[in-house]
Amino acid sequence: MSPRAIDPLRADIAEQAKRCEDLGELGAAARGCTACPELAAARRQVVVGDVVAGARLLIVGDAPGANEDEAGRPFVGKGGQLLDRLMADAGLDRADVSVLNVLKCRPPSNRTPTRAEAHRCTGWLDRQVELLDPHHVLTLGRTALTWALGASTTLAAVRGRVHDWRGRKLIVSYHPSAALRFGPRGEPHLALADDLRFVAAALAC
Numbered sequence: 001m002s003p004r005a006i007d008p009l010r011a012d013i014a015e016q017a018k019r020c021e022d023l024g025e026l027g028a029a030a031r032g033c034t035a036c037p038e039l040a041a042a043r044r045q046v047v048v049g050d051v052v053a054g055a056r057l058l059i060v061g062d063a064p065g066a067n068e069d070e071a072g073r074p075f076v077g078k079g080g081q082l083l084d085r086l087m088a089d090a091g092l093d094r095a096d097v098s099v100l101n102v103l104k105c106r107p108p109s110n111r112t113p114t115r116a117e118a119h120r121c122t123g124w125l126d127r128q129v130e131l132l133d134p135h136h137v138l139t140l141g142r143t144a145l146t147w148a149l150g151a152s153t154t155l156a157a158v159r160g161r162v163h164d165w166r167g168r169k170l171i172v173s174y175h176p177s178a179a180l181r182f183g184p185r186g187e188p189h190l191a192l193a194d195d196l197r198f199v200a201a202a203l204a205c
């Protein structure tokens with residue numbers, strides 16, 4: 001389905017999420033979501049995200065992988081370990097940061113989420129952003145970039161600066177899996193490290 005087509009399930013989720021008055025209520029509702037039948041049948045659990053009350057920074061990735069599906073937490077596999085290390089190098093403590101994904105369920109075999117799945121699940125994410133109310137949002141990778149700024153832009157066009165976005169500050173970067181793929185001297189790794197330092201400096205202001 002084209003994400004531009006009206007998806008009644010997307011509208012249902014957005015409505016259900018809007019009715020949630022706190023993050024606990026939203027987490028409970030999302031854990032029962034079966035709007036994507038293929039994902040709901042294959043997942044072990046819904047990975048609602050690390051929500052840290054009062055966190056000034058929110059990081060948004062794409063979808064849980066096998067490790068996250070098992071642990072029930074985002075970014076705990078190899079990519080997550082790299083993210084933790086680069087955050088620590090930049091002076092950011094993950095315990096003080098909320099971490100969410102566009103998709104709450106693992107796509108089977110870690111395939112890329114379809115545009116329709118990603119679009120559908122953002123009803124939960126959009127409400128999580130409202131309830132968390134972070135000052136800064138950092139997106140990692142294509143799926144999260146599309147969520148924030150639409151499909152027609154590219155990372156190269158929007159990286160390296162702060163965007164005013166929904167009354168907050170948005171910074172976009174590469175996904176840690178790209179950093180792993182291209183190695184420590186590759187552009188994604190270097191850029192992600194730079195962007196995390198940039199975010200840390202912005203938060204300190």
Ligand code: URA
Pocket residue numbers: 061062063064065068073074075076077079080101
């Ligand atoms: N990749 C993501 O984008 N999110 C996770 O939680 C794990 C891997």
Ligand code: SF4
Pocket residue numbers: 013030033034035036037039040046103104105117120121
């Ligand atoms: Fe629901 Fe999102 Fe999971 Fe789809 S991916 S079933 S919309 S929680």
